[in-house]
Amino acid sequence: MTTIRRRLTFWYTVALGVTVLGFGTLLYLERKQSALRELDRRIALEADLATRWLTESYNVLGRIVTSEGTRPALDPGISAYLASVRDYLVVADTGSRVLGLSDLTRELSADALQRLTFPLDTLRLPKQAGTLNLGSPIGQVRFLAVRVETAGSEIGSLLVATPLSGAAFGPSELLRSMLLMAPVILIGAVLVGYWLAGTSLRPVQGIMDEVEAISDGRSLHRRLAVPISGDEMARLALTVNGMLARLEQSFGSLHRFTADASHELKTPLMVLRAGVERALVHPGTPGEILQSLDETLAQINQMSEMVESLLTLARADEGRAPLAVEEGDLRELLGDVAETAGMLGESAGVGVTSEMPSAPVRLAVDPHRISEMLLNLVTNAIKYTPQGGAVGITLTEDDDAVTFTVRDTGIGIAPGDLPHIFDRFWRADPARSRTGERPGTGLGLAITKWIAEAHGGSITVQSRPGRGTLFTVRLPKVAAV
Numbered sequence: 050m051t052t053i054r055r056r057l058t059f060w061y062t063v064a065l066g067v068t069v070l071g072f073g074t075l076l077y078l079e080r081k082q083s084a085l086r087e088l089d090r091r092i093a094l095e096a097d098l099a100t101r102w103l104t105e106s107y108n109v110l111g112r113i114v115t116s117e118g119t120r121p122a123l124d125p126g127i128s129a130y131l132a133s134v135r136d137y138l139v140v141a142d143t144g145s146r147v148l149g150l151s152d153l154t155r156e157l158s159a160d161a162l163q164r165l166t167f168p169l170d171t172l173r174l175p176k177q178a179g180t181l182n183l184g185s186p187i188g189q190v191r192f193l194a195v196r197v198e199t200a201g202s203e204i205g206s207l208l209v210a211t212p213l214s215g216a217a218f219g220p221s222e223l224l225r226s227m228l229l230m231a232p233v234i235l236i237g238a239v240l241v242g243y244w245l246a247g248t249s250l251r252p253v254q255g256i257m258d259e260v261e262a263i264s265d266g267r268s269l270h271r272r273l274a275v276p277i278s279g280d281e282m283a284r285l286a287l288t289v290n291g292m293l294a295r296l297e298q299s300f301g302s303l304h305r306f307t308a309d310a311s312h313e314l315k316t317p318l319m320v321l322r323a324g325v326e327r328a329l330v331h332p333g334t335p336g337e338i339l340q341s342l343d344e345t346l347a348q349i350n351q352m353s354e355m356v357e358s359l360l361t362l363a364r365a366d367e368g369r370a371p372l373a374v375e376e377g378d379l380r381e382l383l384g385d386v387a388e389t390a391g392m393l394g395e396s397a398g399v400g401v402t403s404e405m406p407s408a409p410v411r412l413a414v415d416p417h418r419i420s421e422m423l424l425n426l427v428t429n430a431i432k433y434t435p436q437g438g439a440v441g442i443t444l445t446e447d448d449d450a451v452t453f454t455v456r457d458t459g460i461g462i463a464p465g466d467l468p469h470i471f472d473r474f475w476r477a478d479p480a481r482s483r484t485g486e487r488p489g490t491g492l493g494l495a496i497t498k499w500i501a502e503a504h505g506g507s508i509t510v511q512s513r514p515g516r517g518t519l520f521t522v523r524l525p526k527v528a529a530v
């Protein structure tokens with residue numbers, strides 16, 4: 050969620066940054082262009098005015114060029130007006146020799162002046178505009194050179210120019226303020242983007258939390274709250290609800306089928322067992338038939354156990370396996386289990402010891418289920434411990450919980466198998482047959498785990514192959530039964 054939020058914020062900021070940058074660049078270029086146009090207009094106006102002044106003076110005076118000095122020059126009266134022009138102005142004769150200059154032009158160095166008059170030397174068209182470099186300190190100038198044909202044969206052309214630096218001033222100011230403002234705009238965009246992304250993703254967060262709470266198989270009856278907004282979130286909630294309904298239905302039929310099938314199998318199995326038992330005690334049964342009847346009975350017993358376990362699990366899944374909770378001393382319960390375990394261990398050649406506090410350990414539990422749980426663990430411990438090994442059962446109590454442990458010195462469980470041992474029908478080493486030296490169905494630990502969790506507790510396992518295994522069941526005192 051955080052990543053989507055960050056990603057959205059990032060892209061929002063990038064999008065806004067690019068937009069602002071693009072807009073700024075366009076604005077800057079446009080401002081620069083219009084400043085140039087403004088300059089061009091100004092020098093065109095000045096060129097026009099100068100042309101007119103020369104034409105009018107020629108029309109009135111007849112001759113406006115004097116050759117009194119060493120070189121021909123404009124009549125002083127006329128050049129006085131032109132000298133006052135605030136830009137660079139050059140008037141030349143038809144041979145491109147300079148006849149008059151504005152005051153500003155007179156301040157130019159000889160080199161700069163030469164560069165400035167260059168367009169006049171090459172002027173072929175009636176008009177020519179462009180940019181010239183006069184070298185430092187003036188830099189680039191915008192110029193307009195025009196032919197003057199209406200002021201007598203001695204006047205050839207004139208040129209007006211003005212520095213670009215004056216025009217660039219406006220846009221560069223704009224650029225500076227844009228650069229100053231960009232970080233502020235971007236920080237604002239990050240904040241607004243983060244807030245926007247958070248607000249629009251909040252409903253998704255809610256739906257995710259709810260779905261997470263439903264993810265275990267027993268909460269499938271729950272449904273998401275559908276927002277009244279009728280937007281995409283409402284549709285998502287409706288879709289998830291529809292999916293939950295279908296899941297609940299198929300889970301339900303699966304559980305019902307397992308429960309019904311196990312239930313239906315119980316009676317025929319009982320009848321079978323009674324029949325075999327009767328045949329076993331019948332005096333006329335021959336010896337070899339007795340042996341196969343014995344094996345049949347063992348199979349029937351194992352099958353009855355499996356059917357019973359399946360029924361328990363199916364009912365637990367359906368939520369129809371209520372606990373008959375009553376408060377009692379857990380030490381008595383453990384004592385009974387230890388006694389049974391002692392007998393089982395004796396026939397298997399495994400020593401069983403038990404340890405418990407001297408004071409009563411009172412807790413409200415379903416005693417039958419807890420006994421079943423402990424017996425499952427203890428029979429496993431004995432079953433998976435070779436002759437001569439040891440099994441220890443302990444009961445301890447602390448402020449918040451009661452803890453049972455079942456420890457053995459048996460074959461242990463491979464680390465790769467540990468995550469699976471609580472799965473239904475899972476048994477380590479598939480080659481091990483259900484009827485061999487260690488018979489079983491692989492349902493014992495699944496039931497054990499369900500019993501621990503139904504009491505609000507938990508079960509954990511530690512094991513080292515070849516060294517032994519330790520199962521720990523922790524039942525909280527304030528159990529959420």
Ligand SMILES: Nc1ncnc2c1ncn2[C@@H]1O[C@H](COP(=O)(O)OP(=O)(O)OP(=O)(O)O)[C@@H](O)[C@H]1O
Pocket residue numbers: 425429430433457459460461462470475476477478488489490491492493494495518
């Ligand atoms: N104390 C143990 N030591 C070694 N392996 C164990 C121990 N307890 C359980 N296991 C492994 O976990 C598997 C699952 O145990 P679980 O009790 O569920 O089934 P099971 O004992 O094979 O059959 P049953 O359903 O009759 O109990 C076992 O097959 C065994 O491989």
Ligand SMILES: [Mg+2]
Pocket residue numbers: 425428429489493494
């Ligand atoms: Mg078992």
